[in-house]
Amino acid sequence: MSRLEVCELSAGYRRAAVISGISTTVDTGGWLGIIGPNGSGKSTLLKAIAGLVRHRGSVLVDGRPLAELRRRERARAIGYAPQIPQLPIGLTVTDYVLLGRTPHLGPLGREGASDLDVVRSLLDRLDLARLADRQLATLSGGERQRAVLARALAQRAGVLLLDEPTTGLDVGHAQALLDLIDELRRELGTTVVMTLHDLTLAAQYAERLLLLDTGRPAAEGTPTEVLTPEVLEKRYTARVTVLCTPDGSPVIAPIRG
Numbered sequence: 001m002s003r004l005e006v007c008e009l010s011a012g013y014r015r016a017a018v019i020s021g022i023s024t025t026v027d028t029g030g031w032l033g034i035i036g037p038n039g040s041g042k043s044t045l046l047k048a049i050a051g052l053v054r055h056r057g058s059v060l061v062d063g064r065p066l067a068e069l070r071r072r073e074r075a076r077a078i079g080y081a082p083q084i085p086q087l088p089i090g091l092t093v094t095d096y097v098l099l100g101r102t103p104h105l106g107p108l109g110r111e112g113a114s115d116l117d118v119v120r121s122l123l124d125r126l127d128l129a130r131l132a133d134r135q136l137a138t139l140s141g142g143e144r145q146r147a148v149l150a151r152a153l154a155q156r157a158g159v160l161l162l163d164e165p166t167t168g169l170d171v172g173h174a175q176a177l178l179d180l181i182d183e184l185r186r187e188l189g190t191t192v193v194m195t196l197h198d199l200t201l202a203a204q205y206a207e208r209l210l211l212l213d214t215g216r217p218a219a220e221g222t223p224t225e226v227l228t229p230e231v232l233e234k235r236y237t238a239r240v241t242v243l244c245t246p247d248g249s250p251v252i253a254p255i256r257g
């Protein structure tokens with residue numbers, strides 16, 4: 001069970017408010033996509049949910065305020081993969097991804113066979129197995145991004161916050177990653193909140209979309225409800241047409257002026 005409730009959340013940096021009045025609920029195993037133009041506050045919203053920036057309002061997981069949980073409990077409740085992570089670049093991929101298991105280790109803090117199994121299986125699924133012993137410093141941008149996501153997935157938190165998880169990934173690796181997240185969601189009931197600029201991919205994987213504009217909610221609903229040419233013109237100043245995949249998911253196609 002991992003139901004996420006966000007109530008009247010506001011946050012900013014120093015004195016400037018960046019997001020305000022954001023309330024939403026994501027049921028256990030649900031997938032919410034946060035979309036919006038550059039600077040609209042998507043990353044700030046994820047950081048506020050994760051408790052990493054000062055905020056007002058509340059964030060509850062299964063009815064318990066996150067702010068009241070102890071560190072370990074909190075790490076089991078919520079995981080976060082930032083857009084631009086600070087990486088311990090001297091670590092190998094395996095050791096880095098194992099860090100994600102920290103909230104699950106026993107009293108001696110040693111990882112066991114099951115932790116290594118979780119890590120190995122993620123490395124396999126994210127096409128990182130052949131890079132398991134390489135230092136992070138030597139990876140390509142997309143490989144590094146996949147290692148960051150493997151670490152976040154290894155944490156097996158009830159709620160997973162992903163900031164632009166497909167940045168720098170080619171279309172095949174992006175699909176493999178989103179498929180894996182979808183599988184975790186179905187098998188373990190992981191609740192997902194993800195920001196994404198690729199609106200077509202966002203529509204294919206997220207059940208609901210929350211569109212931010214200048215830090216405020218501008219639309220929320222199913223991808224088909226939110227991704228209309230009118231909304232995209234108004235909020236992104238974009239000329240687009242909305243096509244449809246065979247399974248009915250919207251495809252956002254830019255139109256050249």
Ligand SMILES: Nc1ncnc2c1ncn2[C@@H]1O[C@H](COP(=O)(O)OP(=O)(O)OP(=O)(O)O)[C@@H](O)[C@H]1O
Pocket residue numbers: 013018036037038039040041042043044045
């Ligand atoms: N650490 C910071 N200090 C001051 N202002 C910040 C900080 N981080 C972000 N901002 C500002 O807050 C606003 C929202 O930024 P945020 O990164 O949340 O937007 P975003 O929607 O994720 O943008 P993008 O699509 O470009 O990644 C921007 O105007 C940004 O300049």
